[in-house]
Amino acid sequence: MSAPPAAVAISRWNQSIASEADLDGRIEAWRRHFSERELELDGRPLCSVLRPHLLDEERLARQAEVARLLVGALARVRAALDVDEALYRLHLGNLHDWIGHLIALEPRPAGEAPLLRLDASLARTRLHFIEANADTPAGAGHNDAILDFFESTPAYARLAEDFELRPLRLRPGQLEALLGAWREWGGTGSPAICILTRLEDAIRRTSVMQERDFYASRGVDATIAEPGELSFAGGRLRAGDKEVDLVHRVMVTGEFLGGVEGVGPLLDAVRVGAVCLVNPFRSELLGHKAIFALLTDPAHDFGFSAAERRAIREHVPWARPVREGATTDPDGESVDLVEYLRAHRRELVLKPAHGYGGHGVELGWRHDDSGWERAIGVALEADFVAQHRVELQREEYPTLEPGAPGRLFYEDTDPFMFRGEFGGLLTRLAGSEVTNLHADGSVCASVAVSPRG
Numbered sequence: 506m507s508a509p510p511a512a513v514a515i516s517r518w519n520q521s522i523a524s525e526a527d528l529d530g531r532i533e534a535w536r537r538h539f540s541e542r543e544l545e546l547d548g549r550p551l552c553s554v555l556r557p558h559l560l561d562e563e564r565l566a567r568q569a570e571v572a573r574l575l576v577g578a579l580a581r582v583r584a585a586l587d588v589d590e591a592l593y594r595l596h597l598g599n600l601h602d603w604i605g606h607l608i609a610l611e612p613r614p615a616g617e618a619p620l621l622r623l624d625a626s627l628a629r630t631r632l633h634f635i636e637a638n639a640d641t642p643a644g645a646g647h648n649d650a651i652l653d654f655f656e657s658t659p660a661y662a663r664l665a666e667d668f669e670l671r672p673l674r675l676r677p678g679q680l681e682a683l684l685g686a687w688r689e690w691g692g693t694g695s696p697a698i699c700i701l702t703r704l705e706d707a708i709r710r711t712s713v714m715q716e717r718d719f720y721a722s723r724g725v726d727a728t729i730a731e732p733g734e735l736s737f738a739g740g741r742l743r744a745g746d747k748e749v750d751l752v753h754r755v756m757v758t759g760e761f762l763g764g765v766e767g768v769g770p771l772l773d774a775v776r777v778g779a780v781c782l783v784n785p786f787r788s789e790l791l792g793h794k795a796i797f798a799l800l801t802d803p804a805h806d807f808g809f810s811a812a813e814r815r816a817i818r819e820h821v822p823w824a825r826p827v828r829e830g831a832t833t834d835p836d837g838e839s840v841d842l843v844e845y846l847r848a849h850r851r852e853l854v855l856k857p858a859h860g861y862g863g864h865g866v867e868l869g870w871r872h873d874d875s876g877w878e879r880a881i882g883v884a885l886e887a888d889f890v891a892q893h894r895v896e897l898q899r900e901e902y903p904t905l906e907p908g909a910p911g912r913l914f915y916e917d918t919d920p921f922m923f924r925g926e927f928g929g930l931l932t933r934l935a936g937s938e939v940t941n942l943h944a945d946g947s948v949c950a951s952v953a954v955s956p957r958g
Contacts, residue, residue, distance in 0.1 A: 509561050509564075510561050510562075510668065510954045510955055510956050511559045511560050511561045511564070511954045514559050514664055514668050514954045515556070515559050517663075517664060517667070518556050518559065518660050518664055519556065519903055519911075521659070521660040521663050521664070522555050522556070522660055522903050522909050523903075523909065525659065525660070525909075528908065528909060529907045529908065532555075532905055532906070532907060532909065535555075535654070535658075535905060536550055536905060538654060539551060539552065539654070542650065542711070543707070543710075543711045543714075544647065544650055544651070544711055545707070546707070546708060550905055550947075551647060551651070551708075551711075551947070551948050552651045552654070552905070552947055552948055552949060552950070553904055553905050553934075553947040554902035554903065554904055554905060554912075554914070554934060554947060554949060555660075555902070555903040555904065555905055555909050556655075556660075556902050556903055557651075557652070557655045557672075557932075557949060557950050557951060557952045558916065558918065558930070558932040558949050558950065558951040558952070559951075559952055559954050560918075560951060560952075560953060560954065561953070561954060561955070562671070562953045562954065562955045565673075565930075565953050568625075568632055568918070568920065568930075569920065569927035570927075571632065571634070571816045571819075571820050572623050572625075572634070572920040572922060572927050573922070573925070573926065573927055574810075574812055574813050574816040575623060575634055575800070575813075575816055575817070575820070575821070576621065576623070576637075576922050576925055577810075577813060577925070578800055578807070578809055578813040578816070578817060579637060579791060579796060579797065579800070580617065580791075580925075581807045581808055581809060581813075582796050582799050582800065582807050583617070583790065583791050583796060585805070585807050585808075586796070592805070596793075596795040596796070596799065596826060597790055597793055597795065597796075599858075599888040600789070600790065600793055600858070600859050600888065601790075603762065603859075604758055604762065604786060604789055607758065607761060607762075607772075607786040608786050608787045608790070610772060610775050610776045610786065611775055611782070611785050611786060611787060612776075612777075612778045613690060613691065613778055614690075614782075614785035614786075614787050614788075615686040615687070615689060615690040615781045615782060615783050615784075615785050616685075616686050616689050616690075616783075616785070616924065617785075617787070617788060617791060618639035618784055618788035618791045618792070619682045619683070619685065619686040619783055619784060619923065619924050620641075620642050620679065620682055620683075620783065620784055620921070620922075620923065621637060621638065621639045621642060621788075621791070621792075621921070621922040622637070622638040622642035622919050622920065622921050622922070622931060623636075623637050623638075623919060623920045623922065624636050624637070624638060624917060624919045625820075625917065625918055625919055625920065626895055626897050626915065626916065626917050626918070627897070627898050627916055627918065631819065631820065632820060632918065633820055633821070633822055633895045634820050634821055635797075635821075635822065635892065635895065636792075636794055636797050636856075637791065637792050637796075637797055638792055639784065639788045639789065639790075639791040639792030640757050640758050640784065640788060640789045640792050641754060641755055641756060641757050641758075641784065642921065643709065643712060643755055644675070644712060644931045644948065645675035645676050645679045645712070645715075645716055645921070645931075646676065646711070646712035646713060646714065646715030646716040646719070647708075647711065647712045647715065647948050648673075648674070648675045648929070648931055648932075648948065648950050649674050649675060649676045649715060649719070649950075650711075650715050651948060651949065651950040652672045652673075652674060652950045652952070655672075655950060655952070656672065666957075667956075667957055668954050668955065668956060668957055669954070669955045669956070669957050670952050670953070670954060671952065671953040671954075671955075672950070672951075672952050673929040673930050673950070673951040673952065673953060674929060675921055675928060675929045675931065676715070676716055676719040676720075677719075678921065678923040678928030678929060679716070679921070679923060679928070680719065680720055680723060680725065681923065682783075682923035682924050682928070683698065683751065683753055683783055684696070684725075685923075685924050686751075686781065686783045686924070687750070687751050687781050687783075690781040692750060692751070692781055695724070695725055695726070696725075696726075696750035696751040696781065697726045697727075697728075697747065697748060697749055697750045697751070698720060698725060698726065698727040698728070698749070698750070698751045698752075698753060699727075699728055699729075699730050699735075699742075699744045699747075699749040699751070699752050699753070700713045700716060700717055700727060700728070700729045700730070700753045700755060701730055701731070701732065701735075701744075701752050701753065701754045701755065701756060701771070702729065702730075702731065702754075702755040702756060703731060703732075703756060703760070703765070704729070704731055709755055712755075713729050713755055714729065717729055728744055728745075728747055728749075730744035730745065731767065732756075732765055732766065732767030732768045732771070733766060733767035734767070735767060735768075735770040735771055736770050737770035737771075737773045737774045737779070740777070740779055741779065742770060742771065742774040742779060742780045749780060750780065750781060751780065751781040751782075751783060752771060752780055752781070752782050752783070753783050754782065754783070754784065758786055758789045761786075789859065792859070793858055793859050794824075794856060794857075794858040794859065794890045795826045795858050795888075795890055797821075797824065797890075798824035798825055798826055798890045798891075798892070799826075800817050800821050800824075801817060801821055801822070801823050801824055801825075802825065802832070802833070803833060803837065804832070804833070822892055822893040822894075822895055823835040823892070823893040824890050824891060824892035824893065825842060825890065825891055826858065826889075826890050827842070827846070827855065827881070827884040827885060827889040827890060827891050828842065828885065829842070829843060829885065830842060832845075835893060842891075843881065843885070846877075846881050846891055847874075847877070847878070847881065849869070850869040850870070850872060850874065850877045851869055851870045851894075852869065852870075852893055852894050853869040853891055853892065853893060853894060854866060854867065854868055854869065854891070854892045854893075854894055855867040855869070855880055855881070855884045855889050855890075855891055856889060856890055856892065857887065857888065857889055858888040858889055858890050859888065867880040867884075868894075868938065869894070870894065897915050897938055898915075898916075899913040899914060899915055899916075900913070900914060900916055901913050901914075902914055902934065902949075912936075913936075914934035914935060914936065914947070915934065915935050915936070915937070915938055916932065916933075916934060916949075917931075917932065917933040917934075917935070918930050918931075918932050918951065919931045919932070919933070929951070930951040931948075932948070932949040932950060932951050933946055933947065933948055933949065934946065934947045934948075934949050935947070
């Protein structure tokens with residue numbers, strides 16, 4: 506059997522980099538490229554590798570279909586919780602108590618998570634989906650800027666002689682999702698978009714600048730603003746002296762509850778339906794990890810289709826909200842959940858049900874028994890889910906260091922879903938099993954590969 510196209514392409518790309526004339530000089534220039542465009546994190550390039558994530562078109566199509574099925578299944582769970590008050594309070598009650606007043610602000614929310622990202626990792630040749638970010642999935646600007654970089658390299662041009670290469674850009678789909686949400690909300694014409702963020706965060710700043718410039722290139726009026734620049738008067742929200750129709754918030758819901766000054770005008774505008782907010786605050790509920798955990802719980806019938814059940818069975822690891830009582834284990838056997846957690850420490854992860862960025866995640870195999878017992882105690886007192894460990898694979902990439910030495914990375918290949926449809930991948934690399942860009946993580950970018958002709 507011949508090697509898959511992506512495997513051949515990866516080998517050729519690596520050889521091309523290794524044979525580059527004056528490689529170290531090139532690497533120095535490439536590092537300047539990132540620095541001059543502020544594509545840096547903590548003084549290092551945001552992308553620390555010298556190869557995009559290359560994958561076969563056939564594999565990409567399978568991943569996209571599974572992602573679409575899982576988003577549909579999540580929507581079924583979310584809808585079931587909406588009509589079953591007891592189930593809603595059991596699984597989403599803590600989150601609702603935290604952000605419920607924000608949800609109540611929205612007289613006509615702009616859809617249900619028009620922008621959504623599924624976080625996934627490759628294990629044993631199969632992609633495992635472990636959670637959903639439906640609050641404020643970000644990174645489209647970084648992804649496309651890194652693709653621009655890779656497309657400018659000699660290695661890309663050489664590879665394109667023998668392969669069809671399709672860069673998986675995110676900004677076009679994101680813009681279409683924003684405009685689609687605007688129309689669904691009831692807007693007409695082309696909206697004036699405000700990208701709301703906190704500019705002291707360099708990661709957010711550089712990504713939204715890329716997105717704003719892309720929107721402008723497509724003839725869409727867009728501006729970047731911080732909360733303190735907003736005002737609301739005469740039924741119109743303004744960013745500075747500019748009237749705003751649609752706010753794309755690149756701020757997580759928690760920031761609106763954590764004392765950030767200046768958000769009042771936006772909340773006032775949302776309350777009276779004077780502005781379209783994407784994502785609406787209610788999207789946070791869809792990204793709650795308890796909803797993801799319920800995908801694998803046979804105790805509830807959510808009306809999944811046969812294809813959705815198969816996608817869940819093959820691509821979603823067993824997970825349960827952490828609480829006292831009986832449940833079923835991965836084999837369908839009845840167990841006491843807490844006793845199961847104690848007995849299977851090396852196979853389990855505990856994570857906050859509505860956290861992000863890897864904060865608060867406990868990996869059982871990194872604890873001893875006493876440390877794990879303490880972690881279980883914390884989880885029982887808070888709002889956590891337990892999830893089975895996914896044995897991750899690592900892939901070697903040439904790095905943006907003198908000599909381009911190879912290094913093994915864990916890969917997160919996270920599908921962006923724009924209004925329920927697959928829109929591309931955000932690929933992140935890390936030396937540890939929990940991706941943290943501020944530790945040793947790196948943003949990469951994905952290119953689909955097929956044989957030419």
